[in-house]
Amino acid sequence: MFELIFILVFGATLLVTGVTMVTVIAGVAFSLVVMVLLGMLSVAFKLLPWLIVIAIGIWFFKNHVAQSR
Template identity: 40%
Template sequence: MVELLFLLAFAGVLFFTGISIVGMALAVAVGFVVMAVAGMIGMVFKLLPWLILIAVVVWIYRDRKGERPRY
């Protein structure tokens, strides 16, 4: 799915800028940004169970410690 996003972004930029050296460089840059953002979103979803587990452990630890919130 991510590869399809890369190809669509690459082809779209080439369609709008034309096939030239600057257009190719711009298409590669946009493709890199699309792949980086998609990879970061994928990593968040992959780590989401661990992040939830850490939040629950911290919540239980603070509840048992009896820490009062500062107002």
């Protein structure tokens, strides 16, 4: 939600300062790409503890549980 608000404010700021419509669209598109990439990175960091737990669980299953069968 924060990313969407930032992009809308950024686009409005570019329009108010008198920048042409083509550069406004290019600026908003570039900022959208940057925000999406940073958002995905932050979600990965937020999920990192769970990913480590899953990796340890898979390692434990492969090395200890699967060998006894």
